[in-house]
Amino acid sequence: MITLSHYLILSAILFCIGLYGVYRRKNLLLLLFSTEILLNAANVGFAAISKFYGDLTGQMFAFFIVAVAASEVAVGLGLMIVWYKRRGTLDIDTLQSMHG
Amino acid sequence: MEHMETYLYIALFAPLVGSLFASLFADKPKMLVTGIGTSTLLFVSWVSSVVLLMHVYHGDVVHVKMMDWIHAGGLYIPFGFVVDQVSATMMFVVTTVSTVVHVYSIGYMDHDRSFNRFFAWLSAFVFSMMVLVMSDNFAGLFIGWEGVGLCSWALIGFWYERESASWAANEAFIMNRIADLGMLIGIFLVYWNFGSLQYDVVFAQVDGMDATILMMTTAFLFIGAMGKSAQFPLHTWLADAMEGPTPVSALIHAATMVTAGVYLVIRANPLYSLVPEVSYFVACLGAFVAIFAASMALVNRDLKRIIAYSTLSQLGYMFVAAGLGAYWVALFHLMTHAFFKALLFLGAGNVMHAMDDELDIFKMGGLSKKMKWTMIMMTLASLALAGIYPFAGFFSKDKILEVAFAGDHYILWAILWFTAGLTAFYSFRLVMLVFFGEERYKIFGFHPHEAYRYMLFAMSPLAILAVIAGFFEHDFIHLVSYALPIEEYEVSHTVFWILVVITQGIALGGIALAVYKYSHGGFSKKWEETFIYKLLFNQYYIPKIYDEYICKPYAEISTIMWKDFDLKIVDATVDFIATSIYKSGMASRVVQSGNLSNMLRWMGVGLLILLVAAILYSPVR
Amino acid sequence: MIETIAFYLFSAVTIVMFWITVSSKNALYSMSALAAGMIMISGFFFLLDADFLGVVQIIVYTGAVMALYAFGMMFFDTTREVKENIRAPKLVFLLSGLTALLLVIAFVAPIAADHIKAFYPMVEGVENPQAVGVVLFTKYLVPFEVAAVMLLVAMIAGIILAGKKMDESLTLKIEEEFQEKGAK
Numbered sequence: 001m002i003t004l005s006h007y008l009i010l011s012a013i014l015f016c017i018g019l020y021g022v023y024r025r026k027n028l029l030l031l032l033f034s035t036e037i038l039l040n041a042a043n044v045g046f047a048a049i050s051k052f053y054g055d056l057t058g059q060m061f062a063f064f065i066v067a068v069a070a071s072e073v074a075v076g077l078g079l080m081i082v083w084y085k086r087r088g089t090l091d092i093d094t095l096q097s098m099h100g
Numbered sequence: 101m102e103h104m105e106t107y108l109y110i111a112l113f114a115p116l117v118g119s120l121f122a123s124l125f126a127d128k129p130k131m132l133v134t135g136i137g138t139s140t141l142l143f144v145s146w147v148s149s150v151v152l153l154m155h156v157y158h159g160d161v162v163h164v165k166m167m168d169w170i171h172a173g174g175l176y177i178p179f180g181f182v183v184d185q186v187s188a189t190m191m192f193v194v195t196t197v198s199t200v201v202h203v204y205s206i207g208y209m210d211h212d213r214s215f216n217r218f219f220a221w222l223s224a225f226v227f228s229m230m231v232l233v234m235s236d237n238f239a240g241l242f243i244g245w246e247g248v249g250l251c252s253w254a255l256i257g258f259w260y261e262r263e264s265a266s267w268a269a270n271e272a273f274i275m276n277r278i279a280d281l282g283m284l285i286g287i288f289l290v291y292w293n294f295g296s297l298q299y300d301v302v303f304a305q306v307d308g309m310d311a312t313i314l315m316m317t318t319a320f321l322f323i324g325a326m327g328k329s330a331q332f333p334l335h336t337w338l339a340d341a342m343e344g345p346t347p348v349s350a351l352i353h354a355a356t357m358v359t360a361g362v363y364l365v366i367r368a369n370p371l372y373s374l375v376p377e378v379s380y381f382v383a384c385l386g387a388f389v390a391i392f393a394a395s396m397a398l399v400n401r402d403l404k405r406i407i408a409y410s411t412l413s414q415l416g417y418m419f420v421a422a423g424l425g426a427y428w429v430a431l432f433h434l435m436t437h438a439f440f441k442a443l444l445f446l447g448a449g450n451v452m453h454a455m456d457d458e459l460d461i462f463k464m465g466g467l468s469k470k471m472k473w474t475m476i477m478m479t480l481a482s483l484a485l486a487g488i489y490p491f492a493g494f495f496s497k498d499k500i501l502e503v504a505f506a507g508d509h510y511i512l513w514a515i516l517w518f519t520a521g522l523t524a525f526y527s528f529r530l531v532m533l534v535f536f537g538e539e540r541y542k543i544f545g546f547h548p549h550e551a552y553r554y555m556l557f558a559m560s561p562l563a564i565l566a567v568i569a570g571f572f573e574h575d576f577i578h579l580v581s582y583a584l585p586i587e588e589y590e591v592s593h594t595v596f597w598i599l600v601v602i603t604q605g606i607a608l609g610g611i612a613l614a615v616y617k618y619s620h621g622g623f624s625k626k627w628e629e630t631f632i633y634k635l636l637f638n639q640y641y642i643p644k645i646y647d648e649y650i651c652k653p654y655a656e657i658s659t660i661m662w663k664d665f666d667l668k669i670v671d672a673t674v675d676f677i678a679t680s681i682y683k684s685g686m687a688s689r690v691v692q693s694g695n696l697s698n699m700l701r702w703m704g705v706g707l708l709i710l711l712v713a714a715i716l717y718s719p720v721r
Numbered sequence: 722m723i724e725t726i727a728f729y730l731f732s733a734v735t736i737v738m739f740w741i742t743v744s745s746k747n748a749l750y751s752m753s754a755l756a757a758g759m760i761m762i763s764g765f766f767f768l769l770d771a772d773f774l775g776v777v778q779i780i781v782y783t784g785a786v787m788a789l790y791a792f793g794m795m796f797f798d799t800t801r802e803v804k805e806n807i808r809a810p811k812l813v814f815l816l817s818g819l820t821a822l823l824l825v826i827a828f829v830a831p832i833a834a835d836h837i838k839a840f841y842p843m844v845e846g847v848e849n850p851q852a853v854g855v856v857l858f859t860k861y862l863v864p865f866e867v868a869a870v871m872l873l874v875a876m877i878a879g880i881i882l883a884g885k886k887m888d889e890s891l892t893l894k895i896e897e898e899f900q901e902k903g904a905k
Contacts, residue, residue: 002728007765008828010732014739016821021743022700023813026805029748029790029797031696033755036786037739040762043778051769054842056856059771063857066781067868071875073786077793078882084797093806096694697808704816711823718827 007048014041028083028090032076039069104155104162108183111148111191112230114141115198119223122216130215135206138219142202142226146195153188159582161185163236170239177297182236185583186431189576190233190363193435196561197355197442198226203558204446205347207551208453218258218345225251229356233363237297238287241364245283245328248357249276255352256344268340275337279327286320289313303370311375318371318378321364329361329415332389336643338412342404346452349404350445354411355438362415362434365422369584373425383423383504387515390416392640394522398529399636403448403459406530410485411441413519417500420512425587426503428580432573433496440484440492440566446559447478451534454548455541461530463546466539470548473556475535477563482531484566486524486607495570501603506591520603524610532618727768735761746802748794756787773850793883 018041021034043062050058080090087094118138125131152162162183169179183191202222209215228251232244257269287297293313294302306314325331330338341353352358365372365382372379393412400406414437421430454471455464468475484491487498497520504513541548550556577586591599617623627633638644691702738758745751759782766775807813857865 002725005828006728007769009825010735010765012821012824012828013736015824016817017736017739017743019704019820020813020817023697023704023816024743024805024807024810026697026807027748027803029794030743030751030803033742033751033790036755036782037742037758040759040782043774044762044765047766047769047771047774050771056842056852059774059853060856060861062771062774063777063853064864064868066777067872070781070786071872073789074872074875074879075882077789078879081793081796081883090797091805092696095696701812701816704820708816708819708823711820711827715823715827 004048004052007052008045011041011045011048014044017041026092028080028092028095031092032073032080035072036069039065104152104183105164107148107151107155108162108164108181108234111145111152111195112181112227112234114145114148115223115226115230117141119220119227122223123220125216126214126220128216129213132206134216134219135202135209138223139199139202139206142195142199142223145226145230146192146199149188149191149195152183153192153579156183156185156188156582157579161582174295175291177237177239179240180236180298181234181240182299183234185580186363186366187233189431189435189580191230193438194226194229194233194356196565197438198222198229198351200558200562201347201351201442201446204350204449204555205345207555207558208347208449209345210552212345214258218255221251221254221258222348222351225255225352225357229360232360236299238290238299238302239297241367242283242287245324245360246280248352248360249273249280249328252276252341252348252352252357255348256341258345258348259343262343265343268337268343272337272341275334276327279324279334282320282322282327283324286317286322286324289317289320293317299367306370306374309374314371315375315378318368318375321368321371322378322382325361325364326385327361328364329358329419330412331361331385331415331419332392333642335389335393335412336639336646339405339408339639342402342408346404346445346449349408350442350449353408354441354445358411358415359418359434359438362418362422362430365419366427366431366584369422369427372422373585379423379425381423383420383509383512386416386419386421386423387512387519388416389413390420390519391515391522392416394519394526395636396639397526398522399633401460401462403451403461403464403530403534404445405459406461406526407441407444407448410444410523410526411437413523414441414485417497417516417519420516421500421503424503424507424509424512425585426500427584428577428586429496429499429503431580431584432576433500435576436484436492436496436566436569439562439569440481443477443559443562443566444481444485446555446562447474447481450474450551450555451478451548453551455546458544458546461533462540463544464534464541465537466535467541467548468535469539471535471550474551475531477556477559478535479531480563481566482527485527486611487520487603488524488607488611489604490567490570492566492569495573498600498603499573502591502596502599505595505599517603517606521606521610524607525614528611528614529618532614533622537619724768727764731761731764731768734758735765746805748797748803752787752790752794755790756783759783759787770849772848773853796883 015038018034018037021037022031025031025034043065046058046062046065048058050056050062083095084090115138118141121141122134122138125134155162163180164182165178165180167179168176170177202219205218205222209218212218225248228244228247230244232241232248235241235244253269253273256272257266259265260269290302291297293309294305296302327334338353338358342349344353372382390413393409393416397406397409397413400409414433418430418433418437421427421433450471451464451467451474452459454467454474458464480491484493487493501513501516501520504516580586628637635641691698693699735758738754738761741754742751742758745754759778763775763778763783766772766778
C-alpha cells in the first residue's frame, strides 16, 4: 500500500535532485531546468497531501505554482536571450560583475 | 488652607521662572530687565514666604504633595513639600537675603558682560535652595542639595576666563562630591532601615531603632553636612570660593548654601538626639573649626577671605549648638548670622568696587571719608558678628555659650569664649585697616567712590535686621517650639550674668585691642617672621598638604593607570575587538564573490542548518 | 496492486529522467529528459485523483513551458557540449545528500497531525475538475485573477526582452551609451 510517506519521500528525493542540479549547473539554461524540477517536486508533495487529507487546498497551491513556473520561464528565457546576445555565453562564472 | 498651597508654590517657583526668563538672554549683552525681573520675582517669593511664616506662626503646617515622583516596585517617593516652622524660617532667611543680593547685584554687576547669565544662575540657586529647605523627604533635599552645588560651581567660576576662578569652582564642586557620597550613603541607610524617605515617616519610627544603625546613618549624613558647610577637613574650598563675584559670596557662601549642613542636622534632629556620640562629635568638630578658622582670619590680608574664615568659624558655632541638642539655638544663630554676614560681604563688595577689585586690606585705609555709609553698615555688621549687645549676634552667640556652659561642657565653652575674643579682634582689625588710619590707597593710585545709592538702600534691610533681629528671640522660640525641642537651660541668674559679662568683656577687649593697635601703626614687621604667623598665614599648610599628599599622588596614580592600564589593557582590548571584526570582515569578503553558483551553495548551507534546527526543535517528538 | 506498481515505476522513471536532466552535458538531452520527467509527474497526479492538475501539468509544462524552452534554445548554440567548470563536486554531493537525508528523516517520522481539518474537503461523488473549479472560482478567485495578471505581465516582459529588434537589443544599446558617457 502506498502511503503519504512514500509520496513525501519521493518528493524529497526529486527535490534534492533538483537541488543538486542547482548547486552543480553552471549553465543558466540548465540551472533553470533544475528549478523546474524543484517546483515539480513540491507539486507532487502538495498533491499527495491533498489526497491523503481530503483537502483541495494542496491542489490549489499546485496550480499557482504551475502559474508561477510558467511566468518564470517566460521572463527568465527573455533575460537569457538578452544576456546571450551580449556575452555569447550562458556561463554563470562570466556573470559576476558585482563582487565585494 | 487652599490659598496657602498657592503661596507655597509661588514662593517655590517664582525664582525658577525668573531664572528661566533670564537664561533666555544669557548670551545677550546686558539687559536691565533681567536683573529687575528676577529681583521682582524674588520679592514676590519673599512676600509669599512671609505670608507662610505668619501662617505657621501659630502651629499650622502646610504640606502638599505635588506629584508622584518615583514609584517603582517597593520604592515610592512622592514629590512633596512641607512648610513647617523650620522650613518657614529658612525660607524667610533665604528669600530675604537673596532679594537684597539680587537688587544689590544690579548695581554690582553693572559693567559685567555676562549680566544676564549672572541673574539666571543666581535665581536658579535660590530655586534649588528653596527645594532643599521645603522638601518633605530626603530625596527632594538631595536634589536641592545637588542643585545648590551646581549653581555654586557655576557662580564661583562665573569669570571662567580666569584660571583661578575655574580652579576654585572645580575645587568646591569636587570637595562637595566627596561629601555628597557620604550623604548619599546616609540616605540609602535611611531608606534601607526605615523603608521610606519621608521625614515624618522616618522620624516616627526612630525610637525602636538599633543604635549602631542610627549612628552610621547620622554619621554619614553629617559627612554630607561637613562638605556643604565646609567643616574641617573639607573646609579649603570655602576660602577659595571667594573667587566668585561678591554678591555670590554673600548669598551662597555666607548666608544660605553653607548653612544647608546645619539645616540638615536641625532637620534630622530626631535622629541626632538619639545618638549622643555623634552629636558630641559634631559639637567638638564645630568648636574646633570655630577656633581654627578664627585663628586663620587673624592674619589674612585678603578682605573676602577674612570674612570667609569668619563664616567658617560661625558655622562651627552653629554645629556646637546643634551637636549639644540646642537645635533652635543653632537655627537662631543661622538666621542672625545670615543677616549680618551677608551685610558684611555686600559692604566688602562696595569696598572692592571702590578699590577696583583690590582685596589686600593693607593697601586700603581711611576709606571712611569717601564711603561713609558703607563704613557704618560694615561696622554695624562687625559689631553684630563680635556679639556686642544689643546687636543680633549677641543674642544667638551668647545663647550658644550658655548652652555649652549649662551642659557642663566647660572645655567647649572655653574654646568658644576665646574664639569670641578672636572674632571681635579680626572683625575690627578689618574695619580699622579698611576704613580708618592712614590713607594708604593714595600710594597705589586708587580713586575710591561710594557705591550707587540704590545698592546702599538694598543693603539697609540687612543692616536693620542685623541690629534688631535678636530682639525677636521670644517670638522665634514660640515659632520653632512647634517643630523643635526647646529645653530650658538650668543656669542660675547669677551665673547667667557672669557669663554675659565675661563674654562681653572678651569681645570688647578684642575690639579695643584691634582699635588700639591699628590706630597706632599695627603690629611690627618682626611679628611676621615668627613661626605662628607663618603657620596661620599659610592656613596651617593644609592646602599644601592636600596638594602634596593627595593631589600629586593621585595625579601620579592616574598617569600610571592611563599609560599602563588604560592604554595597554582597556584600549588594547577594544582595539583587538575592532581589528578582529575588521579582519573577519576582510576574510569573509570572499563570500561576496558575485558568483550565482556560490551564492546558491551558501543558500543550501543555510537550508541545511534550518532543517537541522527544525528537526531538533520540532514540537512533535 | 496496480497503484503500487505504477507508483514505483513512475518513481523510478522520474528519478532517472531528472537525474539525466541535471547531469547531462548536452542541453538537448537535458531538455528532453526534463519533458519526459514532467509527463511522469503528471502520472502521479492521476494516481492521486488530481485529474485536472495532471492535465494542466501536461498542457502547461510539457506543452507550453517545454515548447518555450525549445524555442528559446534555438537562440543558443545547443549542439555543442556544455562545458562547465564545476568546483568542489564533492561538496555539492554532500550538501544535496545531507538535505535529502534530513528531509527523508523528517518525512519518515509519523506525522502527528490528527487535528488537521480540511478547509475544503473533497465531496464524494463529485468529479475532481468540478470540485477544483468550484473552489478556484470562489475562495481562490482573487489569487486566480492575480495569477492571470502575472502571466500577462510575464508574457509582455518575455516578448519585449526577447522579441523586439532581435539584432540590436534595447538593454544592450543603453549600456553602450552609458559606456560612451563614461569614456567622456
